[in-house]
Every structure is written in C-alpha cells, then in structure tokens.
Amino acid sequence: MGRESAVYAAFASLTASITEDLGPDRVVDTLSSECVRLLPIDSMEVFLPGLKLERYPAVTEEGPALESFETGRDIAVGDLSSAVSRWPGYVDRMAGLGYAAVSALPMRAEDEIVGAITFLSTRSAVLSTEDRRLGQALADVASLCLVQQRELRHYRTLSEQLQTALDSRIIIEQAKGVLAERSGVSVSAAFQRMRAFARSTNRKLADVAHGVVDGALDTEEFLRRRVR
Template sequence: MSKTRDQRLATAFVSLADTLVADFDVVDFLGTLTERAVELLEVDAAGVILTDQRGGWRPAAASSEHSGLVEVFAAQTRQGPCLDCVHSGRVIASPDLSADTGRWPEFAGLAVDAGFRSASAVPMRLRDDIIGALTLLRAQPGDIDEASVELGQALADVATIGILQQRAVSREEIVSEQLQATLHRRTVIEQAKGVLAEHGNLNMHEAYTLLRRYARGSGRRMSDVAHDLANQALDPDELFGRHGNSRSGQPPSSKEASG
C-alpha cells in the first residue's frame, strides 16, 4: 500500500534532518532535497543554488541532470527568481515565465524552451544568514499554490539547518568551509559524469544516476567515487559491470526537462 502524503512528508523531513552521521554526503543530501520537492509539492522540477562565499552563487543540485534543466539552473546564478530570492531573502514567484523575458531574458528564455511556464524560489536561510535558494518549476502557467510554497520553504529550512549543523564546531566554519567543499565536490561530479557519459554513450542524467547508484551500493560517498573516476583511479567498467546498463528504456518523464 502506498504511503499517504503526510507519511511521505514526515519521511522527507526525517531524512533531511538526519545529517549527523559519519558518512554524510552533502551533494547527495541536496539531490534528495530536490527530489523530495518534486515528489511532494506538485512541481515538475527543483534545483538549489548555494553561495560560493565570494559574493557569487553556484548551482549545487537539481532534480534531474538532463541538459536543458541543468542549463536553466546554471542561468539562475546570473538572473532569475532564485537570484532575486537570495538577494531579497523572500519568496520570488513568476506565474508566467513567458511574460518575464524582459525581467530575466536568459533565465526565462531557457526555462520556457525547456518546457517550464512558472516558477517560485524560496530562500535557504538560518536567521539572517542566507546560504542559497530552492527553486520550484512547473510545466503549467499560474501561481504555485501557497501550501506547496510553504512546504517548500519548510523543506529548505530543515535542509539548511542540517547542512549547518553537520559536524559544526561553529556556524562560521560551516558557512565558509562546508559550502566551499560542497561546490568543489559538485565540480568533480560533473567531471565524473562526463567520463561515464563518454564511456557508456549515456546522457548526463543517466550518467549521474549510475554514479549515484554505484556510490550507494558500495557504501561510499558519491563525491569520493567521482574523484576516483575523474582521476582514473576507478575504471568506469566497474560501475557498468556492477549495475549493468543504466538506461531505463523509458523516455524522460514530464518531471524531467528535455535534454
């Protein structure tokens, strides 16, 4: 019997709060945040940007690794509701992205091309400190309902607390070091995705799925596996041999941007 929405919400909050473990993987953790957002909030895609501690913002996770969606979230580091959200500290929404090409020409254009028509961004914050934002995208125009936005904010708040408390000696240490490490690991994961995609003729989402499945199956952090792949310390055939062909045989769902 399938879980009720309340049960799934409770499970999501528990998983996002459970960060005080020795093998905590913040990249996988943020991936879980975006996946739970899509599952629970009646949206079609979700993504996270984080501060790089130098006055800039960088993409850290997305609910799908398909190229169209990755480009949308990369654009959000330069313009869009997510960037406006981290600067203002409040929810920023666009019920019709096609009408916002004047406000966010690059972001809105890429989002519409990828099949999205509306967006909302909620801040990832602890008190007055904003470390990033969670963006929610829908394929249909119109405001994302208030209940979903409020739940999205609650998920973002819990995730923020989880990141900042993980092995924290001080909040300053986490903000300045943990987030830097997260963004570095994401860069290494991008390199490993490229290795797997070229080796196995996969698209980037399939490569990411294979990398994540292997890391979980072997009890290792995804960033550590990615590091070994990028540095040729791990043969890509090991991943394909353990899990076989990562292609599902199914076309991308409506919750995955075209890529």
C-alpha cells in the same frame, strides 16, 4: 504512503544527514527528490553560493534564484513569459526547456541565507500557499543541516590541525632530549642546533625531529655545527 506520512519521512531523511555524517551533496539530493515527490512541480534547481559547494554554482545568471537569495523573499511567477523584461536571458532558457512557471524560495539557516531553491513547472500556475510553506520548511531544514555540516567540518579540521601541532611538539621535545644526551649540551642548545640544521637544509623542524628520534637522520654533522 499518505501525504502526511510522506512529509514526516522527508524531514526524517533530511535530518538523518547530521546523525549519519552524510555529505552536503546527499542533503541537496534528498531535498531535491523530496520536493519533486511532494510538490506539484516538474523539476527544481538549487543555488548555494553561501556554502561554496563544488556541485552548486557560486554565481548564476539573472533569475528568481539569485533574486530570492539576495532579497530573502519568495518569488512566484505563474507565467514565465510575463517576466521576460525582468529576466530576459533566464526566461528564454527556461522556455527553451519547456517550463512555463517558476517559484523561488530562500534557503535560510537562522539569520543566514545560504542559497535559494527554484521550483519549475511546465504548466502556467503558481504553487498554493500550503505547498509554498512546505517547500520553505524543507528548504529551511536542509539549510540547517548544511550549516551544521559546515560547522562540523570546520571543527574537525581544527581538531586535526591541533592534533598535528601537538604531535609535532611532542616529537620535537623527544628529539631535543636525544640530541642533548648525544652532544653533552643543554636541551636549549640542542634545540638551537636542530633548528639551525632545519633552516639550513630547508626542512620542517618536525621532520628533522622525527629523523633524530627514529635514527633515520645522521646527526653527527649538525651536532658539530655552530649555531648562527
């Protein structure tokens, strides 16, 4: 596959995470594998404190990823040994792993910076302008996908909460009618008795209502109770 076709395939793989409802880990894995495949690097790291994903650190030591995330700028160091006073701990760790050069790019989603990616090389060299642009484009697309997934998860959770609340409201209304009929009191009075019973027994009102409707709960006792 030619480079141009490979680049198109990389972007297609990233954007597919939205339509196929893939998890954030899949997006980051795709970003990592495509960057290593398309760019002259030996490895890469992903730093995503803005999304709070379990697999990716919320905090990190000194280094280019943290600096790129905080400043929103790209960083390129062709010789890591020259940055020992800038990031002493980081340079020592990377040198121990055999890396000699590093580049970092912010992960942007519109006006939000969600993290940064770090490109690592065993050779003392910096990425070309073209390669940095490609890396930044891949990072930005991945960032947009991750933020879109975050929004989808938020709205899905909200929808589930609203549905649960609606279901509870419906079963409570049904239980009020059942109790009113059994006790010969108004619907309002039946609700007061049901709520008092739920409080006195430390149960959720919806659970009490389910018990009333499906007959699993003996209602004779709290039908006789006085509402406090």
